Amino acid sequence: MTSAVQFEKVSKHFNNVRAVDDVDLTINDGEFFAMLGPSGSGKTTCLRLIAGFERPTSGEISVLGEPVKNVPPYRRNVNTVFQDYALFPHLSVAENVSYALKIKKIDKTIRRTETENLLDMVRLQGYGDRKPSELSGGQRQRVALARALISKPKVLLLDEPLGALDLKLREEMQEELKSLQRTLGITFVFVTHDQGEAFSMADRLAVFNEGRVAQLGTPEDIYYRPKNAFVASFVGTSNVLSKNLLNSLGIEGFAASLRPEDINIDSENGIAARLISKSFLGSATRLSLEINKERLTALVDYAQGQHLKENDEVRVSWKSSALHMMQPAP
Ligand code: ATP
Numbered sequence: 001m002t003s004a005v006q007f008e009k010v011s012k013h014f015n016n017v018r019a020v021d022d023v024d025l026t027i028n029d030g031e032f033f034a035m036l037g038p039s040g041s042g043k044t045t046c047l048r049l050i051a052g053f054e055r056p057t058s059g060e061i062s063v064l065g066e067p068v069k070n071v072p073p074y075r076r077n078v079n080t081v082f083q084d085y086a087l088f089p090h091l092s093v094a095e096n097v098s099y100a101l102k103i104k105k106i107d108k109t110i111r112r113t114e115t116e117n118l119l120d121m122v123r124l125q126g127y128g129d130r131k132p133s134e135l136s137g138g139q140r141q142r143v144a145l146a147r148a149l150i151s152k153p154k155v156l157l158l159d160e161p162l163g164a165l166d167l168k169l170r171e172e173m174q175e176e177l178k179s180l181q182r183t184l185g186i187t188f189v190f191v192t193h194d195q196g197e198a199f200s201m202a203d204r205l206a207v208f209n210e211g212r213v214a215q216l217g218t219p220e221d222i223y224y225r226p227k228n229a230f231v232a233s234f235v236g237t238s239n240v241l242s243k244n245l246l247n248s249l250g251i252e253g254f255a256a257s258l259r260p261e262d263i264n265i266d267s268e269n270g271i272a273a274r275l276i277s278k279s280f281l282g283s284a285t286r287l288s289l290e291i292n293k294e295r296l297t298a299l300v301d302y303a304q305g306q307h308l309k310e311n312d313e314v315r316v317s318w319k320s321s322a323l324h325m326m327q328p329a330p
Contacts, residue, residue, distance in 0.1 A: 228255075
């Protein structure tokens with residue numbers, strides 16, 4: 001299979017800031033790929049390197065199998081949807097969408113048909129004559145998508161495109177983006193700092209930390225088998241068991257992650273723990289536990305947590321397969 005995008009030992013330094021630091025990465029053709037990480041971890045810089053707005057300090061980037069070192073942004077078969085959408089305010093929706101075709105001097109009738117097709121696809125039939133200021137945030141976002149798609153890119157880069165939307169609209173747009181990507185069959189590379197967003201849409205994702213890829217994998221890999229403490233703590237509420245705690249339990253290892261839902265409360269067997277606090281979450285109860293002076297969070301069924309009180313001594317257990325040994329952070 002051809003790769004849509006490949007990074008080989010790519011670094012991008014801004015003076016002494018290593019925005020991207022020796023990254024090797026392959027994004028498959030037709031994949032919905034997310035770059036996830038905290039602010040400043042290098043995600044946007046990676047996207048800008050793919051688009052050609054930045055040049056690597058070292059290393060090589062290929063798009064659809066071709067090295068792009070000497071290929072200008074407009075010839076890369078790649079297009080970008082920016083967080084602020086960057087629509088032209090004085091142009092109508094249809095003029096915004098068809099802009100790239102006008103620049104290429106494509107015939108007016110073809111321009112109109114293609115624009116209408118795309119407005120249909122993003123569910124904005126009949127909105128062509130409006131100005132961007134007459135649209136809602138979600139509608140503006142769809143215009144930006146249609147505008148980026150009209151030049152038929154093979155790879156669509158999306159830089160936090162849902163960041164400006166409220167929660168409900170974000171969730172709707174997540175589903176729409178995913179189904180649009182499936183319909184079009186092109187590669188989407190999506191940048192976000194929101195793990196829920198990355199997990200709900202991506203086929204695979206790269207978790208970034210300080211310009212490096214801390215882990216690359218499917219959402220399930222990252223959630224259930226985080227490779228190091230950074231990934232475990234960034235992607236959710238996973239417990240990180242320290243070397244000390246592991247050793248006190250007779251387990252060898254540097255650190256391990258354990259999902260809160262994998263901890264069981266046993267009445268007889270198990271490891272002694274003290275209940276620090278409990279929170280009612282509806283169908284589940286979250287317990288904050290202390291074992292050998294370390295805090296762990298457990299998520300148990302309402303019925304299991306119902307009778308427990310703060311300061312109770314409890315016994316906890318988990319299946320050995322629930323414990324994932326981790327490496328030091330890269
Ligand atoms: P965010 O989620 O906040 O957008 P990010 O993960 O996308 O963050 P980048 O924007 O790629 O991170 O930035 C990575 C690092 O590179 C940061 O420390 C940032 O300050 C620095 N950086 C990015 N662009 C430039 C630039 N043009 N000049 C100098 N430093 C830069």
